[in-house]
Amino acid sequence: MPEGHTLHRLARRQQRVFGGQRVRVSSPQGRFADGAAAVDGMTFHAAEAWGKHLVHRYRDGDTERMVHIHLGLYGAFTELTAPIPEPIGQVRMRIATEEAAADLRGPTACEIYGPADLEALIARLGPDPLRRDADPDRAWASIARSARPIGALLMDQKAVAGVGNVYRAEILFRAGIDPMRAGRRMAREEFDALWQDLVGLMKVGVRRGRIHVVRPEDDHGAPAYAPDRPRTYVYRRAGEPCRICGTPVMMTELEARKLYWCPVCQT
Structure with missing residues (x-):
């Protein structure tokens, strides 16, 4: 989708x-x-x-x-x-x-x-990071009171509108956050940084027509998960070495969607 x-x-x-x-x-x-x-x-x-x-x-x-x-x-x-x-x-x-x-x-x-x-x-719908009228406080209110994993909440369109599986996996990796951490265990400072990163990355996606998430200093080594896609840190890289620490990337299902993360870099 x-x-x-x-x-x-x-x-x-x-x-x-x-x-x-x-x-x-x-x-x-x-x-x-x-x-x-x-x-x-x-x-x-x-x-x-x-x-x-x-x-x-x-x-x-x-x-x-x-x-x-x-x-x-x-x-x-x-x-x-x-x-x-x-x-x-x-x-x-x-x-x-x-x-x-x-x-x-x-x-x-x-x-x-x-x-x-x-x-x-x-x-x-939750706030859309790409809209100028987006209110991140609404997203934070949904996340801060929930016992559901942050990895599930980011995909819940009632909490944040527009996030799919790629952005979910990649912004959590970039933030070093375990996707299984309960929303109510997130600190406001962590959420604010996550939101700002999401806004910036999605704007890049609008300009380029592709999801670009890997920082320039990490954009090397193993190829992308598909020939026509930019590299990712963890998305669709189950079993492959993490681009940062070398630990095999993990994959499981969370609320019927595949979830990717690094067990070392994301705590």
């Missing part, structure tokens, strides 16, 4: 391509036909991200409508340029101008939203 930086990068890209233009919106697959008809011909006003959720705003005079998208595990947008071909495959939604188009396939959610729907979404 894409992590939060991917959604913010996607929102910025779609804002550049479609912002301020009247767009044609269709549902070649048919599953979003009524929703597409509701915004077809309107001006693409804005694209915004909250954690792993994307919201399009369309306007026509004083009328505003929103489309909420959650990519889930399989959702993705494909960009097209003129001459724009006919849709291929199961395209849930197509946004198009004369010069460009974006086809959405396989999302978990693609639906019309009203103001109350958006308010409810924001209310159930």
